[in-house]
Structures are given as C-alpha cells and as structure tokens.
Amino acid sequence: MTRPAVIIWEALRNAFSRKKATIDYPFEPGVKPAVGLRGAHYLDITLCTGCRACERACPPIAIVMVPSEITKTGKRPVINLGECIFCGLCEDACRYDALVLTDYIELSAFKQDEMIIYSTEDPSLVKKEEATEESPKEEES
Amino acid sequence: MAKKKIKVASPKTGCAACMPNTMEIPLGPQHPALKEPEHFLLEVEGEIIVNVTPRIGYVHRGIEKLAETKTYSQNLTLVERVCGICSHVHSISLVNAVEGILSKHDFEVPERAQYIRTIILELERVHSHILWLGIAAHEIGFDTLFMLSWRDRELSMDLLEEITGNRVNYGINEIGGIRRNMTKEQLDKTIKYMHLTIERLDRYVEICLKEDTIRLRTQGVGILLPSKAKELCTCGPTARASGLAVDIRYDDPYSAYKGALRDILKVVTYDTNDVFSRVVVRLIETIEACKYIIWLVENMPDGPVFAKPPRKIPEAKILSRTEAPRGELIHYLWSNNTNKPYRLKITTPTLANILSVSEMLKGDYIADSTISLASIDPCFSCEDRMITIINKDRRKSKVWTWNFDQLRKYSREWNAKNKRWKK
Numbered sequence: 001m002t003r004p005a006v007i008i009w010e011a012l013r014n015a016f017s018r019k020k021a022t023i024d025y026p027f028e029p030g031v032k033p034a035v036g037l038r039g040a041h042y043l044d045i046t047l048c049t050g051c052r053a054c055e056r057a058c059p060p061i062a063i064v065m066v067p068s069e070i071t072k073t074g075k076r077p078v079i080n081l082g083e084c085i086f087c088g089l090c091e092d093a094c095r096y097d098a099l100v101l102t103d104y105i106e107l108s109a110f111k112q113d114e115m116i117i118y119s120t121e122d123p124s125l126v127k128k129e130e131a132t133e134e135s136p137k138e139e140e141s
Numbered sequence: 142m143a144k145k146k147i148k149v150a151s152p153k154t155g156c157a158a159c160m161p162n163t164m165e166i167p168l169g170p171q172h173p174a175l176k177e178p179e180h181f182l183l184e185v186e187g188e189i190i191v192n193v194t195p196r197i198g199y200v201h202r203g204i205e206k207l208a209e210t211k212t213y214s215q216n217l218t219l220v221e222r223v224c225g226i227c228s229h230v231h232s233i234s235l236v237n238a239v240e241g242i243l244s245k246h247d248f249e250v251p252e253r254a255q256y257i258r259t260i261i262l263e264l265e266r267v268h269s270h271i272l273w274l275g276i277a278a279h280e281i282g283f284d285t286l287f288m289l290s291w292r293d294r295e296l297s298m299d300l301l302e303e304i305t306g307n308r309v310n311y312g313i314n315e316i317g318g319i320r321r322n323m324t325k326e327q328l329d330k331t332i333k334y335m336h337l338t339i340e341r342l343d344r345y346v347e348i349c350l351k352e353d354t355i356r357l358r359t360q361g362v363g364i365l366l367p368s369k370a371k372e373l374c375t376c377g378p379t380a381r382a383s384g385l386a387v388d389i390r391y392d393d394p395y396s397a398y399k400g401a402l403r404d405i406l407k408v409v410t411y412d413t414n415d416v417f418s419r420v421v422v423r424l425i426e427t428i429e430a431c432k433y434i435i436w437l438v439e440n441m442p443d444g445p446v447f448a449k450p451p452r453k454i455p456e457a458k459i460l461s462r463t464e465a466p467r468g469e470l471i472h473y474l475w476s477n478n479t480n481k482p483y484r485l486k487i488t489t490p491t492l493a494n495i496l497s498v499s500e501m502l503k504g505d506y507i508a509d510s511t512i513s514l515a516s517i518d519p520c521f522s523c524e525d526r527m528i529t530i531i532n533k534d535r536r537k538s539k540v541w542t543w544n545f546d547q548l549r550k551y552s553r554e555w556n557a558k559n560k561r562w563k564k
Contacts, residue, residue, distance in 0.1 A: 006347065006351050006352050007286065007348055007354075010289060011285055036306045038312075085222075085310070087218045087312040089214065089215070
C-alpha cells in the first residue's frame with residue numbers, strides 16, 4: 001500500500017487559497033526596498049571639487065577623471081555604469097556629497113556610451129566633452 | 142591531477158568473455174546535470190559506476206593575482222565575487238584575517254558590528270541551504286518542492302536586500318566594522334520573517350522525511366562512510382552527514398560565535414551517510430540558523446558599528462578559517478606593511494569535498510550520479526584557483542615538503558638556471 005503524497009495538500013493549497021507570488025514586472029512596478037538600495041549614480045557637479053577620492057576608492061576602475069572647467073581642481077569624474085559593481089564605496093569616499101547612489105536600477109542600453117554618466121546638470125557640456133574625450137578613451141579600452 | 146590507468150585484459154581472440162567489460166563515460170565539462178563546467182570520467186560496468194576521476198580547473202579566473210593589485214577595502218568587494226551564493230562569508234574571512242593582524246596592535250572591532258555581520262552570515266546560510274534544497278529536488282525530478290522552497294527563499298533574500306542594499310553581493314563589510322547600521326524596524330522585521338521561515342521549514346522537514354518521492358531517490362544512494370569521510374578530509378554538511386562533528390563555528394569560533402552564542406550552538410549530525418542524511422542535516426541546520434538569528438537580534442548590543450582602521454596593515458602572515466554554507470573556507474593572507482596584500486590564498490570548501498564525490502559514486506547507478514554530485518552542493522567556479530607544478534620528467538612524481546627558507550633557496554637557484562625568466 002502506498003502512502004498518499006504529503007505534497008498534494010501543499011500543492012492544492014497553493015493553487016486555490018494562496019495569493020500570487022510573482023509580479024508582472026515590466027507592466028507593474030517592481031519591489032524595491034524603501035531606503036538604501038544601490039542604483040545608478042547622481043553626480044552634482046556644482047558640489048564636486050575634483051578631489052579624486054571616488055576614483056581612488058573605486059574597485060573596478062569604473063570612475064575616470066576628465067578635465068573640467070567647473071570644478072576647483074580642473075577635473076571631474078566620469079562614471080562608466082557598464083563596469084560599475086554598485087558597491088557604494090565612491091559614495092562613502094565623497095566628502096562633499098556630490099556623488100550619490102540613487103534607487104534607479106533599470107539600467108540597460110543599446111550602446112556602451114549610453115551607460116557612461118557625464119553630468120546630469122548640463123547636457124550641452126556633455127556633447128563638448130564627448131567630442132574631445134571619447135575618441136582617445138575608446139582606443140585605450 | 143594524475144590520471145590513473147586501470148589495466149584491462151587485452152582482447153586477443155575477440156570473444157565476448159575476453160572483451161573489456163568497463164566503459165568510460167565522460168560527464169561534463171558541458172553537461173545538463175552540471176551548472177558549471179567540470180569533468181568527471183565515469184568508468185561503468187553495465188549500469189554500475191566502478192571508478193570516477195574528477196578533473197578540475199576549467200574556470201580559473203585569476204582572482205588571487207588581481208587581489209594583489211587592490212587595496213584591502215577594494216579587495217573586500219573582489220573576494221565577495223569569488224562565489225555568488227556564499228559571498229558574505231568570503232569577505233568575513235578576509236576581514237577576520239586583517240583584523241586579526243590589527244588586533245595585535247590594539248585595534249578592536251565594535252561588538253555590534255560583529256553581531257550584524259553574524260546575522261548576515263546566518264541569513265546567507267539560510268538562503269543557500271534553501272537554494273540547495275530546491276536544486277536537489279530538481280535533480281530528483283520533484284519540481285513542486287523546487288518551486289515552493291525557492292519562493293520561501295525570497296523571505297531571507299528580501300531581508301538581505303533591505304539590510305545591505307544589494308541582493309547578491311552585499312558589500313556591507315569594511316575593515317573595522319560594517320558600513321550600515323540596522324534600524325529598529327529592520328530588527329523587528331528580521332524576527333518576523335525568521336519565524337515565518339522556521340514555520341515553512343518545519344513543513345519541508347516533514348515532507349522530506351515522509352515523502353516517497355524523496356526517500357526512494359535518496360536513501361542508500363551516494364554512501365560516504367565516516368572513516369572514508371575523515372580520510373578524504375571532507376568538511377561542512379558533507380562531513381556532518383557522515384557523522385563527523387566538525388564545525389568551524391564551534392571548533393574555532395570567530396565573529397559573534399566567540400561570545401555567548403557558542404553555548405546555544407549545535408553541531409547537527411546524522412548517521413545514515415547517504416544523500417538523505419545530507420538533506421536532513423542541511424534542513425535542520427537551516428532551522429538552527431534561523432534560531433541563531435533570532436537570538437542575535439534579541440541580544441544585540443548598542444554602540445558604534447565602525448572603528449577607523451590604520452591605512453597600512455603591519456607585516457604578518459595569518460590564516461583565517463570560517464564556516465561557509467558548504468564547509469570550511471580558508472583565507473591565507475600575507476601583508477607587507479602597505480595598503481595592499483602581498484599574497485592572498487583562498488581555499489574553498491568544494492575543493493575539499495570534490496574527492497569524496499568519486500567515493501560516493503562508486504557502486505551506484507549512472508542515473509543516481511547527478512543527485513550524488515549535487516549532494517555536496519558543488520560550486521566549481523569558486524574552487525578553481527590553484528597552481529600545478531609539473532615536473533619535466535612526468536613519470537617520476539615527487540612530493541615536496543619544504544619550509545620557507547628552502548623554498549626561497551630553490552627559487553633563487555631556479556631563477557639562476559632559467560635565464561629567460563629574469564628581468
């Protein structure tokens with residue numbers, strides 16, 4: 001005589017009396033923790049002094065300093081989100097709160113350049129930098 | 142690893158009785174049963190496995206060499222990526238090594254930081270063991286349990302995401318403490334979720350003990366006797382399922398296990414030595430881990446969570462052992478009074494357990510080989526981190542037991558002889 005399967009009760013309860021465990025994600029908002037999620041960076045260039053603390057702290061070398069006219073030292077960070085591991089060490093290293101990790105996590109792009117954060121403040125400046133800085137950078141990588 | 146050739150009587154007449162009666166079947170490197178590349182050469186006699194030769198080293202990633210180029214706090218994020226599932230235990234191991242060096246120079250880590258580290262360690266053990274239960278259920282063709290157990294794994298995953306900010310590689314450790322404190326709400330939520338998990342796990346223990354689907358596939362399969370387990374230096378749940386009471390948390394306590402937690406710590410063992418006993422050991426261990434988390438949250442001390450360490454780590458050689466979900470994890474660190482390690486050597490539990498697989502598979506059917514393999518909870522990509530020195534004369538294998546001075550002398554002589562390696 002065989003024993004009735006124990007799991008049948010579990011499966012039946014699951015089919016009829018339980019709520020759905022999954023989310024229809026792209027059409028519904030996903031589940032995020034309220035605070036403390038590490039997502040894409042936000043760089044406030046007016047607060048940045050170009051002290052290179054974030055560059056030194058970054059483990060995968062995703063942050064590179066480029067020349068800039070706005071900051072005090074004449075340099076500012078460029079963040080490559082394609083290489084970033086979202087550890088948040090740059091946020092801890094920044095003494096001026098210029099670099100902050102937001103909770104924006106839907107990062108995907110068709111081109112590699114779209115994953116590089118130049119500045120969220122001044123888009124006209126970005127294009128200038130792109131024209132000058134992009135070409136040597138691509139050769140290096 | 143030296144391949145052992147089995148002598149087979151050479152067929153001269155070609156009759157059926159003289160034909161070699163063993164066949165070789167390769168399992169891997171690419172195989173549906175394996176999630177990661179690894180090669181096992183099965184020698185079979187009909188349906189029964191006679192001999193197994195594992196071959197490792199397909200996914201060597203050069204993490205140890207990369208660690209020498211980065212600072213200690215950067216290395217914490219690097220060693221976390223050795224393994225995706227047991228990532229926090231790697232950073233704990235490195236942090237313990239560094240803080241062990243610093244403790245001789247009057248540096249102390251706040252107690253609250255140790256407690257929060259241990260909570261995350263145990264949460265990781267919970268989600269790793271439930272993940273293993275799902276995989277084992279999937280290997281024996283019991284997909285209902287796979288779905289159910291992975292749904293309940295989400296509770297501990299959500300907690301980890303909320304406490305640390307990341308879902309997989311947490312990045313919460315820092316030398317001298319942790320980077321985020323736990324709030325009151327998070328502590329309350331942890332207790333609530335852990336009670337829920339215990340409730341669900343009790344149900345799974347009942348299912349695993351009673352359900353025929355599991356018992357018929359696991360009982361009497363993949364037997365590893367205690368004497369053999371001791372001989373092959375197995376560790377973790379694999380050793381405990383063979384009746385050996387080895388647990389680094391109890392034998393060589395670290396982090397918060399040093400304190401009063403050691404009194405309530407239980408080393409879970411089971412004595413049937415087969416895959417079933419590994420299922421039971423892992424499940425009961427998970428329930429125990431939930432209880433430790435509740436205890437840690439209730440007895441959490443107040444205070445700071447971070448103490449600023451010196452930038453340069455004094456010269457020392459230190460070995461730190463931790464109990465990963467899969468067994469004993471070893472980090473050997475050699476510092477040289479800079480902010481970067483001179484040498485870091487990592488030995489993961491799968492490397493210790495992989496030899497026991499060949500012992501488990503002997504005498505079993507081929508169809509049972511996948512669940513026997515999965516029963517050690519293999520993580521092949523973690524283990525591939527070794528240098529093999531092959532003699533020029535390969536026929537004479539040699540075992541070298543040298544001390545450091547002899548090794549240095551040998552390296553100088555070798556460098557003098559082989560001039561092309563000189564700078």
